[in-house]
Amino acid sequence: MGPNKPDISITTVQTVLQQHWGCPAQEVSAVGENGNFSTVYYFTMKGSEYVILFNQAEEGGYLREQYIADLLSTQGVRYPKMIGQGTVGRYRYCISERIPGNVLADCLPEQKVNMLSDLVQSITVMNQVRLPETTTGFGAVREDGNGDFPSWLDYIQTFFAEDQTGTFWENWHDLFHTTCLERDVFNECFGRLLTFSKYNAPYRHFVHNDCHAWNILSDGRRITGIIDSNPLYGDFLIDIATIEDAIPGRDVAEAFRIHAEQIGKPIHNFEARLTGARYFKGLDGMRFYAKMGYTDAYAELRDSLLALPTEF
Known part of the structure; x- marks a missing residue:
């Protein structure tokens, strides 16, 4: 793990997604190289593809992410829409749509x-x-x-x-x-x-x-x-x-x-x-x-x- 990089297991991810969505996610997989400060997983839910990102974001950090996602995605920018957010232990997570590529x-x-x-x-x-x-x-x-x-x-x-x-x-x-x-x-x-x-x-x-x-x-x-x-x-x-x-x-x-x-x-x-x-x-x-x-x-x-x- 890199500096300040959350150590989040795939089992924890599956539990978080189960609690967040009320049903199990499919095809949960870790993203390889995803920065020094975040841990990222891909998953599928009800036929659509998403991303969940964990980091040590400050309080209110994901409110900012929501603001940015709304600002950009509603004005024609190819930027992922934010679906949800929450906390697990000392980490925060956000869920966004997965952009192909x-x-x-x-x-x-x-x-x-x-x-x-x-x-x-x-x-x-x-x-x-x-x-x-x-x-x-x-x-x-x-x-x-x-x-x-x-x-x-x-x-x-x-x-x-x-x-x-x-x-x-x-x-x-x-x-x-x-x-x-x-x-x-x-x-x-x-x-x-x-x-x-x-x-x-x-x-x-x-x-x-x-x-x-x-x-x-x-x-x-x-x-x-x-x-x-x-x-x-x-x-x-x-x-x-x-x-x-x-x-x-x-x-x-x-x-x-x-x-x-x-x-x-x-x-x-x-x-x-x-x-x-x-x-x-x-x-x-x-x-x-x-x-x-x-x-x-x-x-x-x-x-x-x-x-x-x-x-x-």
């Missing part, structure tokens, strides 16, 4: 290339959903649909602050002493992030924030769905910066820029905003790789960040 990361290179246009369109639809006019704020989306912070700058300063408690990043500055994380490099890139944040700050869209090839589903011919958001309100260039390496030999970010022009929604200050997004995701990735001991991935990401522009 496998992760984009497992597709053949030529399949990925052929799906570039569909990928760009699918993510663009997600980023352009209408946010409820009653919601406000930037940063992490709360269960009430609001963002946690009054501005993008407030969010990133808090997200990378040293004095965090009760989060995955509590005491993360210890990584400077215990892992490959280099304080001088991190501080240099954080300073650059602050410089570029002014380009991202005016924009408030739905941001998946975990929009990589393992959270995109495909049948090998088309994109069938998007799953497992870690949602933010902010600049959607963050999702472009996350997915831009998913298609080998193609400039994915440029494909997004062209598509935006074609649909009459050109992306203003594209390069500067993309650079700011790359610093945001890159800094978080650096400290994550360091914490997990992924030294090669850390070094590659560090070098790519240091090669980015320092100003526009």
